[in-house]
Amino acid sequence: MQDPTHYPARMTGSNSGTASYRRLDVTRRRAQLIRAALGLFAHRPPEDVSLDDVAVAAEVSRPLVYRYFPGGKTQLYEAALGSAAAELTECFAVPQEGPLTVRLAAALDRYLAFVDEHDAGFSALLRSGSVVATSRTGAIVDGVRRSAAGHILTHLRVPEPGVRLRMAVRTWITAVEGASLTWLDEGxxxxxxxxRDWLVDHFVALLLATAARDGQTARVAAAALALEPAEGAVASLARRTVELLTEAEHLLPSP
Amino acid sequence: MQDPTHYPARMTGSNSGTASYRRLDVTRRRAQLIRAALGLFAHRPPEDVSLDDVAVAAEVSRPLVYRYFPGGKTQLYEAALGSAAAELTECFAVPQEGPLTVRLAAALDRYLAFVDEHDAGFSALLRSGSVVATSRTGAIVDGVRRSAAGHILTHLRVPEPGVRLRMAVRTWITAVEGASLTWLDEGxxxxxxxxRDWLVDHFVALLLATAARDGQTARVAAAALALEPAEGAVASLARRTVELLTEAEHLLPSP
Structure with a gap:
């Protein structure tokens, strides 16, 4: 025998269940429209997407799209962006275990898969002077950046980061965004x-360069380096960098 | 005896000279209004600047401002931005001699002085979802970025940069912009x-990290390192970085 309370309300036969069923239906319908819109915004500049296109893609009537998004395309675009932002925010929520570079690589795999999948939409939004950027979309994008920075500082186990470490992390996030746009530009x-591997190397290089002038970053970097494997990304980067520096004989003291 | 053709037309007594004088006057007046506007846009968000304010700052009548900029505030803002862009573009035009890090530091001194002087205007323009960004202002800003990248590649003496070196330079420029915005946010x-010194270190670190996976960048980096002094920024960064890496004993082979 199954306990009906274990089922969502829509599965029960009660009156309130019917209301819940409708609400659930509304939520699902909304999500379906947002999904359809995101699919279109991902591959065409927003000015080339009409509510008609969204209705066709979602296989619903145009009035239905308007009923859900009475604010028209702007409201739909912001809703689609909000959904994309939620997905991007999750990228950096990788498990707090193992070498930092492995965690960063996992986060970047997700982030870059999103960029790849939503190429045109990503470019259109982040291009300077973008026609679709508004103060509201700007706030959503900044929210993603702040959240990514927060995740990285948590991975670094720094509850109270100083200005130099905060700046290093935020600068790297800007760099990831800029490199993603350049990557799209470069076909x-x-x-x-x-x-992905280059962006991880970039993080390590920037962390070490910052550590060279900041005690807090130096402690964080030392703790992170201790977790890196002897044959991993950091060891390989370190060996190749020291080789280059050693070739310019005057820069490093002889061993 | 001086040849009058060596003088600007306004210095000659001819009729056409009078017309030229007037044209020069127009150019000067326009420049004066742009200067006044830039001073206002530098310290207030553009939505808080009116043409009245510009007239007061330039000590001219409001109709005169309109006569020069019939397109109103948008036209004036774009003209002011164009003038600022020309100034920023000059930042990276430093002499092609001496160590690369000294040249970069000189360029960054000019760039950061501009950011410092135009703080509010710089933030307002580059903030994502900025109310003042249009496709036209976007094109102006992208022009500055492209020009800065071109200057840096010229300093690196690379006439045909590959995709990895192009990406490194463009990413660093994005990072400089992002760091400047963070610096303003951080008071x-x-x-x-x-x-400035941290941004130079960032460039060196990114160049070396890129050199570790790209032959062209490795050759460029080696040539740049050869010019760096034994007691300069790169030597200091290299020593401190190797110290950090050596503390994590397993990452570098024993000497």
Whole structure:
């Protein structure tokens, strides 16, 4: 025998259940329209997407799209962006275990898959002077950046980051965004795995450069380096960098 | 005896000279209005600047401002931005001699002085979802970025940069912009000289990280390192970085 309370209200036969069923239906319908819109905004500049297109893509009538989004395309675009932002925010929520570079690579894999999948929409939104950017979309994008910075500082186990460490993390996030746009401009060259590894190297290089002038960052970097494997990304970067520096004989003291 | 053709037309007594004088006057007046506007846009968000304010600041009548900028505030703002862009574009035009880090520091000194002087205007324009950003202002800003990247590649003596080196340079420029915005958010902390030195270190770190996976960048980096002094920024960064890496004993092979 199954306990009906274990089922969503829509599965029960009660009157309140019917109301819940309708509410659930509204939520689902809304999500369906947002999904359809996001699919269109991902591959065309927003000015080339009409509510008609969304209705066709979602296989519903145009009035229905307007009923759900009476504010028209702007409201639908912001809703689609909000949904995309929620997905992007999740990218950096990777488990707090293992070497930092492995965690960053996992986060970047998700982030870059999103960029790849939503290329035109990503460009259109973040291009300077974008026609679709408003103070509201700007706030959504900034929310994603802040959340990503928060996640990274949590991975670094820094509850009270100083200005230099905060600036390093925020600057790297800007750099990831800029590199993603350049990558799209360059016809998605080099391969996404190389871009990911290069962005991880960039993080390590920036963390070490910042550590060279800031005690807090130096402690954080030392703790992070201790977790890196002897044959991992950091070891490889370190060896190749020291080789380059050693070739310019005058820069490093002889061992 | 002086040849009058060596003088601007306004210095000659001819009739056409009078017309030229008037044209020069128009150019000067326009420049005066743009200067006044730039001073206002630098410290207030553009929505808080009226043409009246510009007339007061330039000590001219409001109709005169309209006569020069019939397109109103948008036209004036774009003209002011164009003038600012020309100034920013000059930042990276430093002499092609001496160590690369010294040249970069000189360019950044000019760039950061501009950011410091035009703080509110710089933020308002580059903030995502900025109310003042249009496709036209976007094109002006992108022009500055492209020009800065071109200057840096010229300093690196790379006539045909590959995708990885192009991406490194463009990413660093994005990072400089992002760091400048963060620096303004942080109430201009740390001191501007420290920010400059950190951005130079960031460039070196990113160049070396890119060199680790790209032959062209490795050759460019080696040539740049050869010009760096034994007691300069790169030597200091290299020593401190190797110290940090050596503390994590497993990452670098024993000497």
């Amino acid at each position: 998605k060259q080099p391969a996404v795995e190389e871009l | 201009k902390q740390p001191a501007v000289e420290e920010l």
